[in-house]
Amino acid sequence: MRESRTRLPFLVALGAGALLLSACTESTSSAGDAGSPRSLSVSSSAESCDVSAGTAPAGTLTFDVTNDGDEVTEFYLLGDDGLRIVAEVENIGPGLSRQLVVNAPAGDYFTACKPGMSGDGIRAAFTVTPSDEEPTVSADTQALVDAAVKNYSAYVQDQSDQLLAATEEFVKVYRAGADDRARALYPEARVHWERIETVAESFGDLDPKMDAREADLEPGQKWTGWHRIEKDLWPPARYTALTTKQRAAFADDLLANTRTLDERIGKLSFTVDQIANGSRGLLEEVATGKVTGEEEIWSHTDLWDFQANVDGARVGFEGVKPIVEQNDPALATQLTERFAALQKLLDSHRDGDGFVFYDTVATPERKQLSDAVNALSEPLSRLTAAVLG
Structure with missing residues (x-):
């Protein structure tokens, strides 16, 4: 569940009745x-x-x-x-x-x-x-808006399709009890979720079924999804392992919900302020869960999620960047530089094709990451206003 933004002097919406968000x-x-x-x-x-x-x-x-x-x-x-x-x-x-x-x-x-x-x-x-307030748009700006919406829609759909394919493989090996392989696939599959997390979270019925953390459960809420399986793959002390039947049930549930998510995403439309707000929302996901280490409490694969959130935020920004360059060139430059600085810091924690586990990242290094996120957050909070002119 995340945020959004202002008046639309220009805005394109795909599909009848789409929200001008x-x-x-x-x-x-x-x-x-x-x-x-x-x-x-x-x-x-x-x-x-x-x-x-x-x-x-x-x-x-x-x-x-x-x-x-x-x-x-x-x-x-x-x-x-x-x-x-x-x-x-x-x-x-x-x-x-x-x-x-x-x-x-x-x-x-x-x-x-x-x-x-x-x-x-x-x-x-x-x-x-109903009222007579209607957004207007110049032909030149409309062309930039159309391109941003088209490219972002394609990106979200591609990530959703990859999430489904990766989840199918993940639940297959998890059901089969191939835990080493499942542990390797877990962060790789979740990358695709994290890149479009703000879009996935917009479906208020699916998100808690798929991505709820144990610490966030409401009284009486059934715990399902990625983090339920995570705990079984990285069991804490005195944990009772799931039975083969229970594993199959949680795996099947996750896959069914992922298929539903993919179907729903295929019917979505976007507006440029949704793209900009999604970029900001993804960085807030980093600040509230990934930097603190609360997201992947057992697997400690937070840096995979961190990178994926940054990927999605950067893609959103780059999609609307031509509009921002037109309306606020200084902000476009600042955001480009701060995305690069954060990426350089993330790259320093790489280990092969992935990252080091977050429980090995010392407090001073975590603070460096947090400071870089905060440095990017401030100008990113102004992105949507710049997009809307």
Whole structure:
């Protein structure tokens, strides 16, 4: 579950009714006009998610989200099925405010706050009514937009196809009890998931089935997916190994969900702000899970995931880079340089075709990685605004 961004002076959407998506920014006064029906305030607490209005006209909507509770919270705009994540802003600490800007077409939605970042959230119906606000685009810019969308769509589909093929091979050897081979294939297969993680996470029903970590499980939640199998392949002390039947069940479940994911991705359309926001979201995945070592707690293959998230973020940026060069050339240069600096640091931890295990990376080296991620995060947070002009 990740973020998104602002007003679309130009935007292309593939497919009827495709969302002209979203943005998450630090709270500013420029993204929305106070008193406008498109400017809404949100107060999140342990017991409530108070949105100042339950309707708004189609176009650029600005949600100013304030955490009035005692736990870190999240805010979501969900599709009419209550599952599809239209836009989100995460990790809002107590007393802090962040801003979510969404260019949304008319339709039915849900708003949701997640105090403690767990559970289904505190939800309410939200309606976007028809309006005459339409994005415009010059012919030259449209050509850049079309190219970015076409190339990114092809990239995501290719990674999804490779994920399916790699998962098929992985579950085959895991079911057969060939654990050494399965351990070798595990990080290689997950690379394809991590490169498109923000896209996969947009399917709110599939992501927890496929990528939930044990520490994140809700009470009563059945644990399935990659990390359930990871624990069986790298068992901790006093762990009871899965039986052959249990292995087969978890393997089959993972493969079935991967096939469903691939089918759904084949029906997706993208917009340039989704591409830019996906780039930012992937780097946040690095900052919140990979740098800390929390993602691959048993296998310690975090650096494979780290690299894959950076790959996906870089591909997203490079796809919209011609637009950024047109609108903010200094930002394009800065991002190019900081992606290169982070990659150089990652390359220093390579071991053959892969990486060293993360539990062998010393604290000072982890801090170097964290600092490089933070150095890239700041300009990357401005990518979508530059893309949208």
